[in-house]
Amino acid sequence: MAEMGLRERKKRQTYESVSEIAIRLFLEKGFDAVSVAEVAAAAEISKPTLFRYFPAKEDLVLHRIADHEDEAARVVAGSGERPVAALRRHFLEGLEREDPVTGLNDHPQVLAFHRLLYGTPALVARAHGHLERQEAALAEALGGDLDARLAAGQIIAVRRILAMENWRRVSAGERIEELRADAVAAAERGFGMLADGLPWLA
Structure with a gap:
């Protein structure tokens, strides 16, 4: 062994x-x-x-991002909270520690990697499979049926859009200190919409 x-x-x-x-x-x-x-x-x-x-x-x-494919599923499976609440808390904690996955990180190497990833058409296309695998893993953790797959698609989309908006603003030169409150408010709004639309998971 x-x-x-x-x-x-x-x-x-x-x-x-x-x-x-x-x-x-x-x-x-x-x-x-x-x-x-x-x-x-x-x-x-x-x-x-x-x-x-x-x-x-x-x-x-x-x-570099492959180990995040089952992140949402692991959060749901490992928490005693309701799924949307657990994922909301996890995303907010990521913002607090400036996890690159949330987009709220201005380290030069992180920004360079994101520019490479999102600025290369072949990588953007390949990354679509990464998102599909995230959805599939989360859907399985939520029960695996059609409702679970529909919910997983919405949850992964909200996480992706929040992260992309943070990255867009950071890459445009906004300072983390000035952006953090907006990022937290946007996350609360996004996960609030998920809670309203997916009451059986909230």
């Missing part, structure tokens, strides 16, 4: 290392200007090995 744990840790380290190297190159030169072969060479692995870890070039970037 310990050996399996070590292999898993090494595999995870490889994922992280190769993804970070790729993102650095993409930020320096542009996503389309860097080939997979160039990433493999910089990471000192073969191209076939790289593709075993990352089936598509876009996955080298999206790996």
